[in-house]
Amino acid sequence: MNFFEHQDRARQNTKMLIGLFVMAVIGMVFTIYIAALIAFGLFAQESVSILWYFNLFVLVAVPTIVVIGCGSCFKLVTLRQGGKVIAKDLGGRLVAPGTADPAEQQLLNVVEEMAIAAGISVPAVYVLDQEAGINAFAAGFTPNDAVIGVTRGTLDLLNRDELQGVIGHEFSHILNGDMRLNLRLVGLLHGILLIYIIGRVLFRSSGGRSRSEEKGDPFLLFGLALILIGGIGLVYGRLIKSAVSRQREFLADASAVQFTRNPAGIAGALLKISGHSRGALIHSPYAEVNSHLFFGSAIKFNFFSELFATHPPLSQRIRKLQLVEGQYAASAPTVSSLINDSHNSVMGFAGDTPTGRSSRSPETPSTQPRSNFIHATPEQVIAQVGTVTPEQFAQTQAWLKQLPESIRTGLQNQQQATAIVYALMIHVGNSTVQQKQIDWLRQIESPEMVHDVLQFSQTVNTLDAQMRLPLLDLTIPMLRQYAPSECQKLFKSINLLAKTAGRWSLNDFVIYLVLFHRLKPNSPPANTTQSTKLEPIWTDCLLLLSALAQVGQTGQDAITYAFRSGLYRLPGISTLQIPDAPPPCNFSTLNQSLQRLSAASPKLKQAIVDACAHTVLLDQKVTIQEADLLRAIVITLDCPIPPFLRCCASTGKRTSNPKNGQTA
DSSP states (O other): OOOOHHHHHHHHHHHHHHHHHHHHHHHHHHHHHHHEEEEEEEGGGGTTTTTHHHHHHHHHHHHHHHHHHHHHHHHHHHTTTTHHHHHTTTTEEEEEEEEEOOOOOOOOHHHHHHHHHHOOOEEEEEEEEOSSSOOOEEOOOGGGGGGGEEEHHHHHHHOHHHHHHHHHHHHHHTTHHHHHHHHHHHHHHHHHHHHHHHHHHHHHHTTTTOOOOOTHHHHHHHHHHHHHHHHHHHHHHHHHHHHHHHHHHHHHHHHHHHHHSSSHHHHHHHHHHHHHHHTOOOOOEEEEETTGGGGSSSSSSOOOOOOOOOSSHHHHHHHHHHHHGGSTTSSSOOOHEEEEEEHSSTOOTTTOTTOOSSSOOOOOOOOSSOSSSSOOHHHHHHTTTTTTOHHHHHHHHHHHHHHHHHHHOOOOOOOHHHHHHHHOOOOTTTTTHHHHHHHHHHHHHHHHHHHHHHHHHHHHTTTTTGHHHHHHHHEEEEEEEOHHHHHHHHHHHHHHHHHSSSSHHHHHHHHHHHHHHHOOOOTTTTOOOOOOOGGGGGGHHHHEEEEEHHHOSSSSSHHHHHHHHHHHHHHHGGGGGSSSSOOOOOHHHHHHHHHHTTOOOOHHHHHHHHHHHHTTTTSSOOOOOHHHHHHHHHHTTTTTOOSSSOOOOOOSSBBTTTOOOOOO
C-alpha cells in the first residue's frame, strides 16, 4: 500500500468515524429520553397522550444534539491551531533548539533526521515532564502543524535505537494520514463527554435543595442520569477509538522497522514498557480523550480490555516484529535476544549501555560522490512518496553530521534562521546581482541581519546543491514561531528580494513555494476534497507539466515530447482538448495552479505526481534543477517526498531527441 492508498484509506476511515459518531449520538438521545421519562415519573401517567411524549423527545433530543455538536465544533476549531494544543493540554513543554539536556538534544536530532529523510518540515517537539511512563504521540491536522511529544520516562529509559523506533512509529502516523483522523476523533468525542460534565453540574447544583422524600428531586435525578449516560458516552467513545485505531498500530510498527531497518529498536522499547512499573500510563486528566494518539496504552482497563483497548497487546506487537527480524542486517540485535535479555534482567533494562547510547554500531554511509546521473523510474518516485527508506535515512544522518557548525548554531536562533533563508536566495555567482540584493536588504533589515546573511551566503554556497531544500526545512522550527503577520512580512521580503535580481529564478521560486507551504495558516479541519475529476483542473495540469518540461529540456521538440509523455499518463484525457504545444506559463500562474491542484483527491494526486515524474524522467535521469522543482511541486500537493531522489549533480542541461529518447 503506497502513500496515496493510505490517504484514501484514511478518508474512508473518516467516513466510518462520522457514521459511528452519529450512531453514538442517536443512542445517547434515546437513552436520555428514557431517563427523562423515569426521572419525571411520566411512565406512571398512562393518560398522557403520545403527542406529549413526542414533545418531550424533541425537548430532549434538540438540546442533546446541540450540546454535543457545539462541544465537538468548539474543540475542532480549537484544534485548528495544530498539535501544540494537544501537547499543552497534556502538560507538554516545548523543547528549544540547542537545549543543554543531552537526552533532549538526542531527541531533537532523531526527530530532525526522520523529518528530513521523510521530506516533511521538522515538527515541534514537546516533553511531558510529569509523566514517568514510556510513551510518545504525534498530533496535528497536517505535517506542517504536527508535533511530536514524548514522556520523561521515554527520554530517561530508552537508548537511541529504541528512541528511533518509537519516533519512526509516530512518523508513520504523520505520513499515513492517521494523525488528522485522530484529531477529528478527539474533537467529536469531546462533544459526547460534555453530557457527563453537564450531568455533574446538575447533580451538584441540586444537592442542597429540600424536596419531598417520596417524589425526590427530578433535577437531582436527571443530573445523576446524565452522569450515568455520560458514562455510556465514555463507553461509546472507547469503542469508537478501539474500532478506528487498533489495527493501525501494527502498520505503524512495521513502518518504523522499514524506516530504521532495525526491528530490535522498537521491540526494545515495547519490552521496556512491559517491564516498567509505570508501563506506558499517562496520568494527565486529558489522557482518556487522547489515549488513541499514543505509542502505547495510555490508560488502564480493568475490565473488557480486549474490547476497549486502543492498542494491541504488547506481546502481539513484539511477536509480529519477531517475524520480520530475519529480513534485516545480522549486525543488529535480534528481537529474540532482547526478549531473553529482558527475562534475565531487573525491569528489563539490562540491555542498555551505561550511557544509554545505541548498542548497535551505526552504519556509516558512503559519502563518495556517485555518477552525475542516477537512473530512476517514475514508479520509483511514486513509491518514495510518503516513505523513508533506510538508505535515505542513512544519507540524511551523514549529511547532518557534515553540516557546518556555523549553520547548525544559526538554526537555533530565529534571526539567524531567517538570515539563512535570505542567504539561500543570494546570487553568490553574480557579483552585480548579489550587490543589488545586499543593498536592498540594508534598507529593510538591521545591520546584524545583513552581516549574518553575508556570512551564511558564503557557507551555503559551499554546500552540495542537493542540500538546499533540506536546509530550508531545518529553518522551519524557528520560523514557525513567527506570528502570522511576521510570516507575511517574510514572504513579502522574499518576493522583493527575488525581484531585486531582475526576475524570479527557478531557485527563488522553489524556495518561496516550499516556505509558503510550510508556514501558511492552517486550513479548516472540515476542509474536504474538492476535485475528484480531471476536468475542473485540466488547465492547471497543462500548466504544471509545461513548466516541468521547459525546466528539464531544451529545444521545442524535446519540450513538447516531454510534455506529452506526462500528459498521456493522466486518466480520461481522451475526452479533453489536448493542445498541440505546451502552453506558456510563468511562476505566478504556476503557483495559482498548484494551490488548486492541492485540493485534488488522493487518487487524482497520484495520477498528477505520476505524470510529473514521467515528464521529468523521460530518459530515467534527473538533474538537480528538475529534482528541486519536482520536490517543491509534490510537497505543495501535500505529498511528502524524500530529498534524495537518487540523483547527483549535473554539469549542464541535456537535450532529448523526441524520436528515440536519447540524451545528447
